[in-house]
Amino acid sequence: MRIELRLFGAFRELDSSAQINLEIADGARVSELRKAVLAYGEQHWPEFRAGLLLRSAFASEVAILRDGDLVPVQGQMVLLPPVSGG
Amino acid sequence: MDKAAGSAKCLVVDIGQGALDLTAALEFVSDPGFGGISLFVGRVRDLNHDRAVHGVSYDMFEPLALSVFAQAAAEAQKQCGPRMKVYVAHARGRLQVGDLAVVVAVGTPHRDEAFRACRSVIEAVKHRAPIWKQEHYADGDSVWSEGCSLCDDSKLRAGPLENEAQPQHD
Numbered sequence: 001m002r003i004e005l006r007l008f009g010a011f012r013e014l015d016s017s018a019q020i021n022l023e024i025a026d027g028a029r030v031s032e033l034r035k036a037v038l039a040y041g042e043q044h045w046p047e048f049r050a051g052l053l054l055r056s057a058f059a060s061e062v063a064i065l066r067d068g069d070l071v072p073v074q075g076q077m078v079l080l081p082p083v084s085g086g
Numbered sequence: 087m088d089k090a091a092g093s094a095k096c097l098v099v100d101i102g103q104g105a106l107d108l109t110a111a112l113e114f115v116s117d118p119g120f121g122g123i124s125l126f127v128g129r130v131r132d133l134n135h136d137r138a139v140h141g142v143s144y145d146m147f148e149p150l151a152l153s154v155f156a157q158a159a160a161e162a163q164k165q166c167g168p169r170m171k172v173y174v175a176h177a178r179g180r181l182q183v184g185d186l187a188v189v190v191a192v193g194t195p196h197r198d199e200a201f202r203a204c205r206s207v208i209e210a211v212k213h214r215a216p217i218w219k220q221e222h223y224a225d226g227d228s229v230w231s232e233g234c235s236l237c238d239d240s241k242l243r244a245g246p247l248e249n250e251a252q253p254q255h256d
Contacts, residue, residue, distance in 0.1 A: 009218030010230040057236035084231035085217025086188045
């Protein structure tokens with residue numbers, strides 16, 4: 001399954017396109033997507049910090065997903081680092 | 087982008103299109119039956135962690151941010167209403183010191199529920215909305231603030247793998 005993962009906040013600094021594309025298994029859960037991002041970050045981003053990823057959430061266009069949730073088949077996801085609005 | 091649903095109005099304003107509008111906020115929450123209006127205004131300050139600040143940039147995932155604003159307004163109406171109007175607006179883009187970053191206004195029949203609801207909404211905006219602030223310091227450095235994690239199981243994952251200091255979010 002192809003995942004288009006949009007990046008925000010500190011993650012934008014790591015990739016000029018603010019998006020990465022990943023391949024994960026059909027029926028994968030968010031925890032597996034997290035591992036895929038971890039592997040991608042360690043391989044492609046010199047400034048990558050695993051700790052920031054561990055504190056970050058994944059979401060679809062409409063809702064935050066937990067690690068045990070299935071990744072939506074549409075494949076459109078966003079990576080949300082800890083927030084600091086206001 | 088603008089999202090209005092009856093007694094709540096939620097919007098994101100690109101700073102390039104204009105500033106947040108306090109008059110619009112007060113007008114929206116006004117009602118002949120409302121004797122109390124509470125208004126919270128968040129502005130860009132010139133100091134962060136003892137470092138001089140020139141400005142900040144706000145990034146956000148707008149669809150979900152607007153949903154969080156609307157949900158926060160609905161929760162406030164449920165807890166402190168139901169007679170209430172709520173206005174929530176947040177800026178995006180690069181702001182200068184003194185610029186308005188966020189506005190929350192609540193109109194109710196009496197002051198107590200206006201104060202409580204306004205506090206409830208701004209706390210939700212700060213802690214739950216997918217919005218990120220980058221501080222631009224006077225020395226030329228820029229740093230993304232790391233505040234509240236949106237995943238409630240992040241501490242379990244962080245555990246022994248996490249060696250970085252936990253950030254503070256005011």
